[in-house]
Amino acid sequence: MHKHHSALGVATALKPAAPVTLIRPQAAARAARFFAQKFPGRSLYAVKANPSADLIRTLWDSGITHYDVASIAEVRLVAETLPDAKLCFMHPVKAEEAIAEAYHVHGVRTFSLDTMDELEKIVRATGGAADLELCVRLRVSSEHSELSLASKFGVELGETSELLMATRQAADALGICFHVGSQAMSPQAYSDAIERVRAAIVDAAVTVDIIDVGGGFPSVYPGMEPPALEAYFDAIHRGFESLPISYSAELWCEPGRALSAEYSSVIVRVERRRGTELYINDGAYGALFDAAHIGWRFPVALLREEESEAELTGFSFYGPTCDDMDHMAGPFMLPGDVQAGDYIEIGMLGAYGAAMRTGFNGFTSEAIIEVEDEPMTSLYADPVPARRRATVIKLG
Numbered sequence: 001m002h003k004h005h006s007a008l009g010v011a012t013a014l015k016p017a018a019p020v021t022l023i024r025p026q027a028a029a030r031a032a033r034f035f036a037q038k039f040p041g042r043s044l045y046a047v048k049a050n051p052s053a054d055l056i057r058t059l060w061d062s063g064i065t066h067y068d069v070a071s072i073a074e075v076r077l078v079a080e081t082l083p084d085a086k087l088c089f090m091h092p093v094k095a096e097e098a099i100a101e102a103y104h105v106h107g108v109r110t111f112s113l114d115t116m117d118e119l120e121k122i123v124r125a126t127g128g129a130a131d132l133e134l135c136v137r138l139r140v141s142s143e144h145s146e147l148s149l150a151s152k153f154g155v156e157l158g159e160t161s162e163l164l165m166a167t168r169q170a171a172d173a174l175g176i177c178f179h180v181g182s183q184a185m186s187p188q189a190y191s192d193a194i195e196r197v198r199a200a201i202v203d204a205a206v207t208v209d210i211i212d213v214g215g216g217f218p219s220v221y222p223g224m225e226p227p228a229l230e231a232y233f234d235a236i237h238r239g240f241e242s243l244p245i246s247y248s249a250e251l252w253c254e255p256g257r258a259l260s261a262e263y264s265s266v267i268v269r270v271e272r273r274r275g276t277e278l279y280i281n282d283g284a285y286g287a288l289f290d291a292a293h294i295g296w297r298f299p300v301a302l303l304r305e306e307e308s309e310a311e312l313t314g315f316s317f318y319g320p321t322c323d324d325m326d327h328m329a330g331p332f333m334l335p336g337d338v339q340a341g342d343y344i345e346i347g348m349l350g351a352y353g354a355a356m357r358t359g360f361n362g363f364t365s366e367a368i369i370e371v372e373d374e375p376m377t378s379l380y381a382d383p384v385p386a387r388r389r390a391t392v393i394k395l396g
């Protein structure tokens with residue numbers, strides 16, 4: 001793989017005609033060390049945020065030994081990439097064949113569920129195995145999060161006791177898990193959800209061995225500057241310590257975004273300017289799905305050898321396909337004199353960005369280059385990277 005010093009260096013030296021994904025293994029390693037050392041329990045990487053084998057190896061080397069996988073393809077990927085990793089199959093609705101292969105071929109013992117049907121399916125697919133770790137997924141509120149995960153999965157309060165008792169019978173270890181929604185902007189999200197867990201445990205009167213607080217840990221984006229992650233860890237630790245659970249119970253979390261967002265950014269080229277609309281060569285069908293479909297704002301920077309003096313102006317982007325929906329409203333703040341031929345770095349695309357790229361309309365890009373400079377923003381760097389700080393503050 002090519003290695004360069006910085007995003008600016010890549011743009012000026014290579015003048016790439018197609019988008020280039022930049023990767024920063026050092027940033028992912030720093031995030032992994034942070035979770036491995038500071039989260040008061042075990043951290044599972046949620047692979048769907050970015051299933052890059054290189055990233056997964058980097059996380060492993062920095063202390064992440066457990067992986068939250070949600071499809072049989074993710075199970076196979078991680079099993080191949082890291083034969084010694086522990087895999088937890090945490091999608092509550094799985095194909096029976098996927099459960100059987102995960103259990104019998106890849107040694108997976110941990111599964112999540114939110115219905116009696118899924119419990120019976122797991123028992124059938126594993127031949128009534130006696131060594132299962134089963135986590136019941138509770139429905140919790142997404143009110144503190146930017147992206148809801150509240151409507152699709154999770155057992156309702158009224159049905160929780162019955163499911164917990166039945167799962168206790170089938171499981172060697174019983175867990176309770178939830179997901180507060182992605183990009184949770186307040187630690188209160190976890191405190192509230194843990195209260196829900198407490199009620200469920202008291203009602204069912206079962207012994208619980210694992211509390212899994214899921215993902216949702218935030219990253220930094222324009223207009224979304226969350227409290228320090230330590231505040232989240234403190235709230236979770238306090239909640240966990242106060243639960244009526246077995247003395248040896250374990251605390252787990254499943255960060256996806258927080259471990260991968262800083263890993264990647266993308267360099268795009270402006271192909272045309274029309275007023276404050278920039279036609280760029282990546283978009284909704286590439287790395288910018290969230291920017292297009294849920295109006296997510298990513299940090300941007302103009303990559304010019306000589307820094308522009310022009311005032312920052314709000315731009316929207318059009319992607320390269322012929323589809324009107326290939327539009328990112330932003331606003332993305334860039335110097336007012338940006339023009340066709342300029343390169344722009346779009347940051348924080350390591351989570352749910354680079355991983356979402358399709359080949360629609362013939363526009364895609366496999367180009368990946370490793371760089372050594374800091375990500376555009378960071379929850380882990382102290383202080384925030386100097387080159388970027390001015391932009392970040394103006395953007396917020």
Ligand SMILES: *Cc1c(COP(=O)(O)O)cnc(C)c1O
Nearest residue numbers: 046182215216217254255256257
């Ligand atoms: C998506 C997902 C995660 C990761 O969520 P983030 O918000 O990226 O941290 C964790 N667990 C489950 C079950 C998920 O579906």
